[in-house]
Each structure stands twice: as C-alpha cells, then as structure tokens.
Amino acid sequence: MAETLLEVKDLVVNYGSIQAIKGISFDVKEGEIVSVLGANGAGKTTTLRTISGLIKAKSGNIFYKGKDLTKMPAHKIVQAGIAQSPEGRQVFGTLTVEENMKLGAYSQKTADKDTLEWIYELFPRLLERRKQLAGTLSGGEQQMLAISRALMAQPKLLLLDEPSLGIAPILVKMIFAAVKKISSHGVTVLLVEQNAKAALKLADRGYVLDVGNVTIKGSAKELLSDPKVQEAYLGKK
Numbered sequence: 001m002a003e004t005l006l007e008v009k010d011l012v013v014n015y016g017s018i019q020a021i022k023g024i025s026f027d028v029k030e031g032e033i034v035s036v037l038g039a040n041g042a043g044k045t046t047t048l049r050t051i052s053g054l055i056k057a058k059s060g061n062i063f064y065k066g067k068d069l070t071k072m073p074a075h076k077i078v079q080a081g082i083a084q085s086p087e088g089r090q091v092f093g094t095l096t097v098e099e100n101m102k103l104g105a106y107s108q109k110t111a112d113k114d115t116l117e118w119i120y121e122l123f124p125r126l127l128e129r130r131k132q133l134a135g136t137l138s139g140g141e142q143q144m145l146a147i148s149r150a151l152m153a154q155p156k157l158l159l160l161d162e163p164s165l166g167i168a169p170i171l172v173k174m175i176f177a178a179v180k181k182i183s184s185h186g187v188t189v190l191l192v193e194q195n196a197k198a199a200l201k202l203a204d205r206g207y208v209l210d211v212g213n214v215t216i217k218g219s220a221k222e223l224l225s226d227p228k229v230q231e232a233y234l235g236k237k
C-alpha cells in the first residue's frame, strides 16, 4: 500500500465571516492522481491555495509527509515539494515562454536542464514557442506553460487548478494526456476540475466538494457510476 503523501484533516477556511471550507478531510497517497470535483464556488480553489500556503487555515491540519503545513510560509511549501498551477493560468504575458518557465525554478535558484528538457518533451509546442511572449499564446498553450512552470520547481506533489477551463477540446485532451505522463514520471497529482468526466477518467480516486463540505468520495470508477455524481456532474439523468 502506497504511503500517504498529503493528509487534509478537518480543514476550515474563512474569508472574513464567510466559511468557504467547513471542515473537510481527504488524503492523497504517493503516486496517485486524486481529483477534487465540485460546482462553482464549492471551495476547490480555496482548498488548493490553502495547501500552497497562499491562504491561511482557520483550523485543521494539512500534513505533508507527516509535517503540518498550516503554519509554513508559501515559499517553504514549494521547497518542501509542492507546486501549484493556478486557475486562470496567470502566466507573465510580457515574458517569453522560457523566461516564465525559469521563474518556476526560483526555489531551486537555477533551472534544471534535465527538467527543462523533459518538459519540452511533454509539451513540444512550448519548445517551438520558447522565445514567444507568453501573452501571445493560445489559452491551451498558456495552460501548458502554467503546468510547466510548476513542474520546474521539481515537485513531488503537483496541484492543478482547473487545467481544462476555457480550453479547446483538442488541447484539453493533450493536457490530460500530459498529466498522465507527469504521473508516470513519479509526480503525485491533486487535480481540481469542473470537467468531472475527463478528470475521473484520469484519476485513481475522487472527492466531491459541495459548498465547503466533502459530500461524496470513492475510487474514480465508483464516482463515475454514482447516480448523484452522474446527475450533478456528468450530465446524466
């Protein structure tokens, strides 16, 4: 049985008086792809940003390799081996593709050549466009770049926030295929998605978030055949 890499326990996150996360618990084992599903505003992004240390938890714990992250600053969390590709991509438009990627390696001080080569193998489109300004890339290409920038930190755990959002279906396919390869390379993946079908096809396990609570959990197979998941997230009646 694989070891637990990340354990989120009774996590509560507030924005002022609004409780966005209401005491959720879930875990990610080494080598897994785990998907967090849920509608708009369910708290998916908040969960990832709290793991990354960008938002502070009100209470609860986030254990990574047994160590509590909730009091750790964001840069230390990156150094510990967790990197996030944010929702909306947030690439630096006036920098080139390669400059954006190298920024992702700031925690290592210098960009690792082998990692850069591996990423270009993963996304050959970025190699072709490495001198192009990131702002001129298509949405899908910017998404590839956001994932690549996170990979440059050489994470053990990659947090992906809605990689399929607003992207043409052909590029979504490419990106999900790349996530599979990233996983085969030994990187554990926590994937937040509204595209439940694509996410569950890729994932080992999943959790459904509903207004700040985990309401359904199980293997990807179980979730795909769960009538409640089918109705609410897979468009089946």
Ligand code: ATP
Binding pocket: 015, 018, 020, 038, 039, 040, 041, 042, 043, 044, 045, 046, 047, 087, 194
């Ligand atoms: P989406 O898929 O739309 O991004 P989500 O599941 O990622 O949704 P979150 O962005 O985590 O959801 O938001 C969870 C709740 O917290 C929502 O009710 C949202 O309005 C609220 N929220 C998020 N960010 C803030 C903020 N900075 N200030 C106040 N409330 C916030």
